[in-house]
Amino acid sequence: MRVRHLLSPLVASARDLLPIVVVIAFFQLLVLQQPIPNLGELLVGTLFVMIGLAMFVRGLEMGLFPIGESMAYAFARKGSLAWLSLFAFALGFGTTIAEPALIAVADEAAEVAAAGNMIDTSDEAKAFYANGLRLTVALSVGFAILIGVLRIIRGWPIHYLIIAGYIGVIVMTAFAPPEIIGIAYDSGGVTTSTITVPLVTALGVGLASSIKGRNPMIDGFGLIAFASLTPMIFVMAYGMFI
Amino acid sequence: MTLTERMIELAYTLLATVTDVLPIAVIIFGFQLLVLRKPVPRLKRVLAGFAYVLIGLAFFLEGLEMALFPLGKLMAAQLTDPAFISGITDHVTSFDWWDYRWVYLFAFAIGFSTTIAEPSLLAVAIKANQVSAGSIGIMGLRVAVALGVAVGIALGSYRIISGTPLHWYIIAGYVVVVIQTYFAPRLIIALAYDSGGVTTSTVTVPLVAALGLGLAGTVPGRSVLLDGFGLIAFASLFPIMTVMAYAQLSEWRNRRAKGSN
Numbered sequence: 293m294r295v296r297h298l299l300s301p302l303v304a305s306a307r308d309l310l311p312i313v314v315v316i317a318f319f320q321l322l323v324l325q326q327p328i329p330n331l332g333e334l335l336v337g338t339l340f341v342m343i344g345l346a347m348f349v350r351g352l353e354m355g356l357f358p359i360g361e362s363m364a365y366a367f368a369r370k371g372s373l374a375w376l377s378l379f380a381f382a383l384g385f386g387t388t389i390a391e392p393a394l395i396a397v398a399d400e401a402a403e404v405a406a407a408g409n410m411i412d413t414s415d416e417a418k419a420f421y422a423n424g425l426r427l428t429v430a431l432s433v434g435f436a437i438l439i440g441v442l443r444i445i446r447g448w449p450i451h452y453l454i455i456a457g458y459i460g461v462i463v464m465t466a467f468a469p470p471e472i473i474g475i476a477y478d479s480g481g482v483t484t485s486t487i488t489v490p491l492v493t494a495l496g497v498g499l500a501s502s503i504k505g506r507n508p509m510i511d512g513f514g515l516i517a518f519a520s521l522t523p524m525i526f527v528m529a530y531g532m533f534i
Numbered sequence: 535m536t537l538t539e540r541m542i543e544l545a546y547t548l549l550a551t552v553t554d555v556l557p558i559a560v561i562i563f564g565f566q567l568l569v570l571r572k573p574v575p576r577l578k579r580v581l582a583g584f585a586y587v588l589i590g591l592a593f594f595l596e597g598l599e600m601a602l603f604p605l606g607k608l609m610a611a612q613l614t615d616p617a618f619i620s621g622i623t624d625h626v627t628s629f630d631w632w633d634y635r636w637v638y639l640f641a642f643a644i645g646f647s648t649t650i651a652e653p654s655l656l657a658v659a660i661k662a663n664q665v666s667a668g669s670i671g672i673m674g675l676r677v678a679v680a681l682g683v684a685v686g687i688a689l690g691s692y693r694i695i696s697g698t699p700l701h702w703y704i705i706a707g708y709v710v711v712v713i714q715t716y717f718a719p720r721l722i723i724a725l726a727y728d729s730g731g732v733t734t735s736t737v738t739v740p741l742v743a744a745l746g747l748g749l750a751g752t753v754p755g756r757s758v759l760l761d762g763f764g765l766i767a768f769a770s771l772f773p774i775m776t777v778m779a780y781a782q783l784s785e786w787r788n789r790r791a792k793g794s795n
Contacts, residue, residue: 340596344593355580461708478764486735494661497661513728519731
């Protein structure tokens with residue numbers, strides 16, 4: 293019983309990893325026709341990934357989902373829109389400003405801007421630009437979660453907001469400097485980290501289930517969608533004004 | 535690398551994950567204690583859950599660093615290398631888009647397989663399965679999203695190779711999403727929009743970035759700085775379409791099954 297309890301999550305994560313192993317082996321052995329280097333490292337690494345994924349899923353169900361949901365219920369019971377809005381903004385801003393993927397993208401963006409003569413090529417100018425960009429994206433994610441939470445409470449249909457966002461992206465694309473467009477489009481995808489996603493999803497679903505007249509399926513999801521849309525608009529705006 | 539060095543590496547990765555999660559923990563427990571002023575239900579279990587998530591992510595990232603990233607990145611570089619491309623083609627001086635056929639297949643395969651292993655997508659799929667009382671399958675949703683990422687990255691690679699402007703593809707994608715929204719079942723729409731953002735995370739981004747940089751750096755006339763970006767944008771747009779298509783397909787199949795009875 294106990295052994296099965298430990299083994300089945302490992303088997304599940306092994307199954308999740310199998311496609312990557314097959315793809316890498318296929319290209320390495322058949323297309324590039326080279327042997328697989330460091331087979332030992334590869335096996336230990338794959339084992340690490342399996343253990344990590346299984347523990348992550350366990351922690352998700354014990355920690356991240358319950359805390360996200362219980363906070364959503366507590367805020368709904370408290371009934372203070374101001375505190376909930378502040379919490380939503382803080383959660384979006386706070387989880388994004390420290391996101392390593394965003395730091396990497398911001399540094400690359402500064403390189404692009406310097407190469408395109410948009411800013412000075414000195415290190416200080418680049419650091420200033422990169423920090424400004426990070427702050428912009430973090431503000432935009434905070435704003436996105438805030439709007440998303442308001443949408444759940446008011447029951448606004450998501451597609452109108454998303455279509456409005458798409459129009460915003462298209463309009464900004466016409467005016468933003470061409471160098472920034474690729475970075476802006478990518479910044480939408482990199483903002484939401486592995487810890488933020490489960491928390492924010494549980495928060496949205498929890499809010500939608502605790503408010504009368506909301507359907508957790510229709511109204512509970514959608515926070516991540518806003519968080520990946522607003523950075524595109526904000527980053528293009530940043531590119532226009534700097 | 536020896537075992538001791540490995541353990542030190544793992545400890546560093548764990549430290550980095552702890553630093554990442556610190557602002558989140560401060561916000562959550564700050565609001566819980568100061569604003570909600572209620573004890574966290576089953577606090578011990580929740581804290582243990584956080585510990586599991588942190589240690590799990592550290593193992594996950596360290597394992598990827600050991601096993602998959604070096605090989606995957608090397609592979610992306612080799613497949614886009616002109617020396618490899620000229621080996622499979624009879625064009626000598628300039629390559630056309632079809633000479634990169636292995637790149638498209640690699641982009642598709644790596645996009646699909648890394649998305650299946652993406653932890654944040656798994657989290658959303660588990661939640662969607664719970665909320666929909668089982669009518670949305672965990673694996674079904676993940677496969678739909680992974681197919682979207684696969685098509686997106688393959689098309690994104692074609693865009694870098696052909697040098698066509700990014701925004702036309704994205705705008706065309708938006709038009710398709712808006713049309714699909716009109717026809718798709720209402721219950722899936724918010725989840726479909728969400729699936730765009732969750733796909734590109736820990737596993738996918740480093741490998742896809744390596745592919746983009748490899749292509750932009752070796753295809754003649756492309757610049758790493760200007761053309762290397764954009765693959766992530768493709769990978770976040772196409773899953774929206776495939777998830778809505780998945781819902782439309784299952785609705786259509788249900789209706790047909792009912793009709794035949």
